[in-house]
Amino acid sequence: MTTVAYTAIDRLRDVLRDMGEQTRADRGDAFRVRGICHDGDAPDTVSVRRVGGKVAIHCHKCGGDDEFLTVIGWTVADLYDEPLKGRQDRAAMPPCPRPAPAPPKPAKGRVKAKRPLRGEVAAYPYCDENGALLYEVVRIELPGQDKEFRQLNADGYFGVEGVRRVLYRLPEVLATAQAGGTILVVEGEKDADNLARIGTCATTAAGGAKAEWLPEYTQALKGASDVVVVADNDEPGKERALRVTAALVSAGIPARAVLPAVDAPKADVTDHLAAGYGFDDLTPLMATVGRYPQFGDEPLDRLPESFWNATSQLRQIRQMAHARRAAPDAVLHASLARLGALAAPSVRVDSEIKRPATIGWYCGLYGPSGAGKGTAEDCAEELMPFPGFVADDLAVVDPSTGQGIIDAYLAFETDPDDEDGKRKIKVQKKTRGYITATEGAILNEMAQMKAGGTLNAVLCKAWMSERQGTSNATTELKRELHKGAYVASMSLGVQEEPAARLLEAGNIGLPQRLAWAHATLGPDTPMQRPPTTGEVTVTGPDGRDVPVTHWVASLRGLDIKIPPQAVEEVDGLTLDIARGRGAEYPLDTHEPLWLLKAAALLALLHGYTKVTDEQWELAKVMWQVSRRVRDGVQEAAERRQEAKAAALRAEAVRTAVEAQTATFEALNGVHPLVVSVAKRVGRWLANRPGEHEMRKVRDGAKPSSAENRRYRESGAENSLWSAALGYAVDERWVVALNDGATLAAGAVAPPA
Structure with missing residues (x-):
């Protein structure tokens, strides 16, 4: 029977399993194991292998081989199969005793930290509002390595899983916020401490630039008069500052993002202070759209990161879009169109200037065939499914004709004025409508509409819930929708050519009503697809979450108010348009109502019955982005038109040249290109006395590729160079010597 030796690697494996x-x-x-030397999360950071009767251990993260031994309670001697002293034949010795099991751990896999840690230079305590320690962040600096941070529980073990997460210096932060003071949010604990030393309240959150900003952090800052988010001068730092600023602004906390005045890579606020700069020298990080930041590197024709991070509902819509590989902007607008279709006609937005308006939403999802318009619509359907209880009141319409849209709201019933009870008439039975067309001939039909076209007229009136139908027809043919008695939303997939023609015919009214969005995937599309989210919900009066579509569909008799500042802005826009801006920018004539509808839908999306300042600002961001998409479509159309015009001009020039060539040949018996090249050869030789090899002359005066092409296109079959050379010799501009091997200037100079 073969005896298998119990080696050091076997002992180590058992010790680790006991832990x-x-x-x-x-x-x-050989095997791999978690980096218990630095409380790592990766399951295979440390490599272990047996080499020549000894175990070799190496941590690929921190190189902490000695710390690994300390954690498991071993010394270097335990790494050998046999004792270091008095080694004997292993078969004659009893197996090495297994070490005693490690003491019980408070939780599986937790490791006690041996303080100070190797390379520890500072420890930053995170305490609750009463000053009780919750956890620490330890700063590690080792020669030749990047700085590292490790988090330790208050009980001295690595890791903070399950521990309440708080802002750094929380008691001071809470006191300053409650007093309405200014608070700086920085990226590191060292920065916060340095600011505190000069009397400034500053805080941070553990985990660095990529750590999640939790709602609890935002809550702790409520009451502050000004929160200044200071970014480190690198991309992760800037992105974090934008993310935090958007979260604070959306919660109603005045916030702004700034950069250190030190223009060096990765410069932080400590570098700013060391350079002698003060608080007032911090420079704005971002350009802004309204109160919402928009980072300079983001495309201007897509909604910015700060928009999506403003609320949990917007984050959910973007996550669902990413999960389905759809464009978030397109999914948002299609979702708002579905939400607007569910709002009863008595749910309106009130500007206090004109009569309250219904909130039906029209969106144009722009992109080439197969770009994802249908995918965006399907994704919006998952987020905003129509409730079953509205089926009898909701018309889902394919917009083939204007009359067909009207008929979708109507149904036959017996005419009450008919004594025989046999005559049928159409009356309105439904009040809500959703019009959708992602592909198909309807796009071309819309693009070719005239101002008086039936389909266009119906769609334009439906956006404003104006009266529709043929009230002057006979009783049997009468079709009528009363003003304000219905609502219509539309999600329209628009390809490039139809979109361009639609905008060229801007006077028909439909393009002004559309919210334009790219249906193609943008640069923010993640490589790793996130999980799907399910439908959007809001918190009901009883505190339970309900689908937002159910809540909106159940609303009746609601006038959605806008903030006083928004009323002033709408009034100003209305006056500008009335005073002539509408003639200068015809596609912007419906901006006031567009903004009102967008703001009202955003309010309902978040469970509000009136528009907040933040929702109004978000609506303004949507308008600006929609305009940029629309302007991009126009610019592309103009470039196409210019290219077509250039091609036509080139064809006209070519035709004219051909006609001129034919005339020249008829009068002179030779192609003008032959004459032109012949003159060039004569002048080249006239400027260079003596004989020259044919090859050299050809290199200096040969026809261009364009000349050769034009000569061939004229129908010539011989070589342009040969024809030109023969003509130059005949005209005595050139003399051929040595059987044509060399050339020289002739007795006659070529004419100008």
């Missing part, structure tokens, strides 16, 4: 650690890629004489 609750799992080995990976275990081949007997």
